[in-house]
Amino acid sequence: MAGRVELVPDPGRADGWTLLADGVPQSYVDLADPEHLEFGYVRQIARVLRSHARGGVPESVLHLGGGGLTVPRLVARWWPGAAQVVVELDADLVAMVLREIPPERPVEIVVGDAREAVERAATGGYDVVVADVFAGAATPAHLGTVEFAREVRRVLRPDGLLIMNVTDVPPMAFTRIRVATVAAAFAEVGLLGDQAVVRGRRAGNVIVLAGRVPPLRMSRDERLLREGELVVFSGGARPWMDAKR
Template identity: 35%
Template sequence: MEHHRERKPRTPKKRIEGSYPISTGTATIVADPERDGAYILEVNRVPSSYVVPGAPEVLEYDYMRWIAEYIAASRLPEPFTAVHLGAAGCALPSYVQHRWRSRNIAVELDRGLARLVRDAFDPPVEIAVAEARAFTHALDSGSVDVIVRDVFAGPDTPRPLTTVEFFRAARRALSPRGLFVANVGDREGLPQTRAELAGLSQVFAHTAVTYVGRGYGNVVIAASDRPLAAGRQLPIDGASPLHDSPRPTS
């Protein structure tokens, strides 16, 4: 006699699309019409995260994949601890936690946005509501292995998160094998990137950059006291290779 196992009814999807008030304005969650179960989180009308709840292995944005490649190339002992300054939808922290079974702390200034992301996406990471610079300065020496900075006010990173003083606080918080990596919004000629690399080179022994050189866009910079993947071509179409720049010795 053939037995048929009863199928459990699927849990109805929670409808999360819509606009929501947050502490700094308005967040909007838009369903991706081309991918079932995927959403774009916009913060004050700026696309901020692409999230597929329950599928943390998905990274839609190129710059996030570049950051993940830097982390992979660092070959940190697992499990490691990563701090993500600028949480938004927690797409990258969720990916890092999934891929490396690491501890990830997402730091978000906007309390309302943090609450919305917890309720709508239920990310598998810790979310701390705090100002990024203050959080970094408060970290214990050598207590984390990766610091990712992805904080924006409009198209630019807030000035206090681009100073040599901030970079020194980040280096102090990192373990000896640690990695600092940041997303920079820059324009032709990369003036902001060049300024930040100059500051980082005063603090870290090695710096690197990955970018697509077409007008305004995302640039990813990295710094560490260990050599970075010099001259290694990332497997991303159109991206420049990593250029490892050792700190000059006096």
């Protein structure tokens, strides 16, 4: 996470905190209630996790990107026995979060590069990988290639799931490339997001899913693109490879 980071208390909730990077909200944490999720895309990630767990409670989760540890806190609340590893590049951010808003349950935190951590990880070691890594407003280039996606597939168990947060602006060109890139490594891919964002009507977050994509109940304002719809969405976008980064 690049830029100056700070934790700001929520005047409306006694235990609420917002993590800002250069004044822009990055994470929200409620220390008393990890299930209170302020950001829409985080609520979508939470629903995906719940749905995926119907096929088996996750025993191990790898988080790429730490932020305020919002999702790790949620996983710890729902599945206390799950082993969790968080990889975060910013050592100062990690120190601040652990000092000011430490998680209720201990979480293993590795300070380092997300790709290097994945490449060192054991094959089939994780049920879920949650990727939420940004340098400014964009995902680092080395985390957006086919080779990286293949490494993520390697560390996932056969019925595992990748959950990747992506931010984009109309006409969603970056997301189309990201979908094509992940689809080059995984047989099953989905794209979850608000209708207006998926259709390229406004900027926002979408969630790329890959692996054992669970069935999800959509609200009228959401879309989950799969199979043919996702092929149409990608529109012939070419996957990114390491050599072209």
